[in-house]
Amino acid sequence: MTDPVRLFIDHLDDSPTLMTLATVGEDGYPRTRTVNVNGVREDGGVLFHTDTRSEKVHDIDGDGKASLTVLTADASRQVTAIGDAVRVDEETERGIYAGQPRYLQLLAWLNDPGLAQEDRSERRRRWAEFDRTNPDLAEQDPPTTWAVFAVVPREYLFWEGDDEGPSHRVRYIRTSDGWETENLPG
16 A cells, blocks of 8 residues: 555655645634645654744644645645644754754744834844854754644645646545545546
């Protein structure tokens, strides 16, 4: 039987590192946004980082259900995963933080409600000063507002378009015995 986790990882090899993440708000309605894919665990958990003060963390704390979609760069294939979002351990969080580009490490430290309101020159000045006085950010522990979550899929849906016929969709549903597969109409 095909392993959907391996299929998903192979799909990411051909894709940008962005995904659309949906959570459920307090009002019961979905909220979507684009976030970075930070990796995939052996259990299929798809990792992403965020600020603990974000709406998505509020939604996850309230409901915990999430869905994500990754589209290939040429838009010919996509994978959707549906499952539970759980916070990962501190060691994983530190490792992902250390592997981020410098600007994301800086953003993790400087992101506050006023940052977006500052004019560009003030923001650049503040970033340059923080960067100058903190040359070893990658070696430091991330700020307490840094969080990494895994969406642990209970279901995958793989879609592939076809210019000459119906699209191809295969759903994998996690069971106690592994994965159940279902082919769906395009």
